[in-house]
Amino acid sequence: MKITATKATPVNMPLEIPFWWTAGYYPGTSKTIIEVETDQGIIGLGEAPSVDVVETIRAMGEVLVGMDPIEIAACEKKCVPAWQIVQNTDDSSVVKAFGGIEIALWDIRGKAWDQPLYKLLGGAVRKEIPFTEYFAFRPEIDGKGGENSPQAVADYCQQMAEDHGSSFFEGKLILGDPELEIDTVKAIRERLGKSAMIRLDSNMQWSLSTARHILREIAPYSIRNYEDPVATFEEMAQLRQHSSIPFSTHMPDIRRIVALGGVPDNIVTNFAVLGGIGRAQRFIGACEAMGIGFWCYSGDTGICTAAYLHMVAATQWMHEPSQSLFRWQYIDVIEGGPFRQTGNVIPVPEGPGLGVTLDRETLARMHADICDNGPVDHFHDPARPGQFRRLPLN
Structure with a gap:
């Protein structure tokens, strides 16, 4: 061939x-x-x-x-x-x-x-692959969204639990107000109960002093992981002195993590960022050897998501749920997409290869x-048109 x-x-x-x-x-x-x-x-x-x-x-x-x-x-x-x-x-x-x-x-x-991809990667250790639901502060548009308060975010999470059997949650509580984040974490935990998983991601939003305050206040609410609470690994290492909450990052730098005594605790990234599935396998093996957790980030189409499904199926070390925006994605390049989890999980595809088929009409x-519109702009702030937001916030 x-x-x-x-x-x-x-x-x-x-x-x-x-x-x-x-x-x-x-x-x-x-x-x-x-x-x-x-x-x-x-x-x-x-x-x-x-x-x-x-x-x-x-x-x-x-x-x-x-x-x-x-x-x-x-x-x-x-x-x-x-x-x-x-x-x-x-x-x-x-x-x-x-x-x-x-x-x-x-x-x-x-x-x-x-053969399905997971068999080429060594066979399945699991067939149902876990993902988190996502929560965030969102504007209301055409009757959708509108989660702009602690109670509204907690209401949304409760609705996902009732409608889809979800108990794994991750989200961004980013409006520049540390007390708003603290209050929202409390509301989510009170609404979901003790057994639900709650992970947070601030995208390096906070200064070190503010992060210390937030982590101290949310510690009683059983936070499974906090992604990039501050801007650098070195600041995370300082933050570790004040909090036992695990940290994760999108920056796949194992050497720095080891040099800093194992901080952050987890790496969250994309297989293509690592150079493909083969290199991702070797990278995850190195994470396992160093005791560093690994899961996949969100926002991909069904093609890369299918690769996640197969890799997690075949990799025992990838036991934490990956992130997902599936519930908020309404379009995808694969037939039958986007993927949607039920009871926290999506079954691994059983078709040959990735097990997904391109939807050419939707691709077009x-x-x-x-x-027509250019690439998506991630840096638009309606409150500051023409100006990027600054980090970190105090």
Whole structure:
């Protein structure tokens, strides 16, 4: 089998309602959908986490023409410089670009061998994959959203528990007011009871002194994890002296974590960011050896989500639920998408490869959106038009 072409299609994936995060409104994401075509008619699907790598993916695709897609390591060698050079250049675009392609190569392998991806990764240790529900402060638009107070956020979480059997929750309580965050955590815990999982994510919102205050106040409410409460690993290490709540980060720097005595406790990222499924497996193995937790972040299309499902199915160390915005996503590039959890879990797909099929009509709509409107802007603040929000807040 030979690779004949690679397509890279940038898309917008808007949410039904934007929510507040540290840099402003978060209205959705922009992704790159990848199709690797072969001379046997098999097409592998992949996804890159941004659209700044479209031209790099297309250039790599030209290099890969004539290569055997089953020979993933050989394909990587064609496209990615030696790893120490990649790190030295401080440019992650080549890693993200090939990481998205590499997911498609695994999809081809599974389709060629008529096996679901999780079997190629070693077989399943679980078939139902856990994800969190998401909560945040959101404006009200056309009768949807409107969670702008502690009670409104708690009402929303309770509704998810009643409607979908959800007991795993994660969210951002980001409006620049530490007392509002504290009050909202209290309201959620009181509403959901003792057994529900609550994780928080401030996107580096707080100064060290404010974070100390918040963590002290929310400690009695059994917070499972707090993601990036402050701006640096070093500040998290100082914060650890005042709190036993575990921390996580989107920055996959194991060496710094080990050097700082195991802070943060967990890494939350995307497989393409790590260079693909193969490198993600090795990275997660290193996390396991160092006692560092690992789960996947939210906001992807169904292609990358399917990769998460298969990897978690085959990886015992990935026992914590991954993040999800599934309930707020109303459009997806896969048939039957977006995924939706029931009772906290989604079953791993059993079809060959990733087990998902591209919805070409919806792909065209999502591509037209980015052509007409440009990539999604994560840094718009209605209160400060034309100005980025600053970090950290005191």
